[in-house]
Amino acid sequence: MSSVTSNPAITPRVSQQHTSIPTVRIEPMRGGLNLRLGELWRYRELLYFFVWRDVKVRYKQTAIGVLWVILQPLLSMLVFTLFFGRLAKLPSQGLPYPVFYFAALVPWLYFSMALVSVTNIMVENQRVITKVYFPRLILPVSAAISGLVDFAIGFVVLIIFTMSYGIRPGPTVLLLPLFLVLAFLTVLGIGLWLSALNALYRDVRYLIPFIVQFWMLASPVAYPSSMVPERYRWLYGLNPMAGVIDGFRWALTGHGQAPSTVLIASTAMVAVAVLGGLAFFNRMEGSIADRV
């Protein structure tokens, strides 16, 4: 693609003329990881509005609204407890089965549902994208954030539920936000790839259910990660959700061992996914408005 380099003679002259007025330079796409963070910050109110719209519409549209957010992890927990726990008798790190599964399902459901909405967000907003400019990155970020509202509700239920089993969270619970941040970044890192691809190729959306299903089996939701042989633990940890779910359970209940190998591998993987995702999304951003 041809590109015209900036003409340095022009910018300074004009910026002297209009000191307080922003100057924008429009140029062909260039690669690289220029995230324009300052611009993102200026658009923070729009980010807030996108999150607000998402949450508002979601709760307006479903008749049972909040109830569904609570029921979904609860029902899944019941099924898991029955089949993986009572019937398959998988180990549960000394935790009662319902607590063991519930503590994994709350972060897992955040991840899976947020990943789906991040993937779809560019397509769902194609009209806005083709009519108005704003930093496109706002959209996937807003979808990853709005999923946190459901998570918060599920989390409150989880705390009450855990305490009702006589398990009091210890000091490890202070590390819990760390694992939530890791989950958020995983959603974003993977979601950025998928949402850009989904906007460019129509068949990506059909892949998502498979990805999510496969991913759950590769994460310690239905079983503890201690079942994975020690020497493969780092490999297992390359799935960032392994670190998240292990850590989440551990931080909340104090049971199981503190995630170490797994967590290091997970964090490294998330960093790679986020940086790669940002670069890819940034590169595709320019062509998305032309393609959707």
Added chain:
Amino acid sequence: MSATVIHAAGLSKRYVRGATNSSGLLRDKLTRALRAPLKAWSGNKQETFWALKDVSLQVQEGEVLGLIGRNGSGKTTLLKILSRITRPSSGWAEIHGRVGSLLEVGTGFHPELTGRENAYLSGAILGMGKREITRKFDEIVSFAELEKFIDTPVKHYSSGMYVRLAFAVAAHLEPEILLVDEVLAVGDIKFQKKCLGKMGDVARGGRTIILVSHQLNQIRRLCHRTIWVDGGVLRQTGATAEVVHSYESAMSSRSEESRTAQQGVKARFVSWQIAEPVGNQPHRLDSVGPAEVSFQLEVNSPIGRAHQGIALFDMERRLMWAYSNDDLTLEVGVHDLRYKFPFLPLCPGSYTWQMSLWDETGNVDMWEALPELQVAIPNYQHARDEWNGFLNLPSTLSVSSRKG
């Protein structure tokens, strides 16, 4: 003293032809990548075309600039580049000041949300801050004349109410530079006038405006200077009256080269208009029907057993509908061909009629009717864009239940 607020040099935009429908599958891309690993990703074999070619322009502070040209001439592409929705393939532009773009009425509206909520949402998407919207909120509501319904979900609004609210929000946008595409074509005449008045105020307030419109009287009324875009290049730039005049004469009498080619032809289409309902705009449709459209055909020598074809294309050149009438006998003179449509459920936008006439020896005339058909009605479709189809059908749902 006026300063240059928009400075563009050599802006060009290249599109891949058919990129949106032919190669839209990741599966295909991967298959090709497996077969020929190098070719698929460097893939320069696709056919490209230039929607915009080497456009340079300067706009002064406080200037109201009109952009005219036929569908697909590149004026919307130019506007999209200047508003940063899409990037140029080459060239550059510098813009000094906050840019607001109005390329659609009701950008970001969500039917489930109330009027109040949508005003905030749409305002934020168009570039207003929360505090700014709060400050202007009462003014917006009274401009839209929707005081009583502001807390009703907009899905219960009539189309007129919807458009009024959307426009009221947009009209209160106060960027230094405003880019407007055709949005004034929507809504009832009275409200349109109100909006035009508001736009005039904005322009007098020293703000810079670029206005794309098919309605030349609007351009005449508002713009100091006008640019005629044709085939992706600037064909003429200058005082509005001058440019509009040459555009009009080129459009109404068909282009020079085709006129010479028409010497001695048996017949040709010369003009068209919406015959029914009679509005103030002969090429604008304000409803989903019924409508009658008439085409004037000038016949120079009698034609027997003629076929007459009609087709309707949308802006992206997708065929909406076509039909052919056979066995027509046409005497010398000007004929009025009148098509009656009980309904014409088109989405808002602009469309092109393609009229053709054939006799036993072949094609007699083929005309891409000008000006284009403008459809100025609300979009009665699903809130999610991926569920927007070709037909714009207003519908109502009633639910009844039977016992036993």
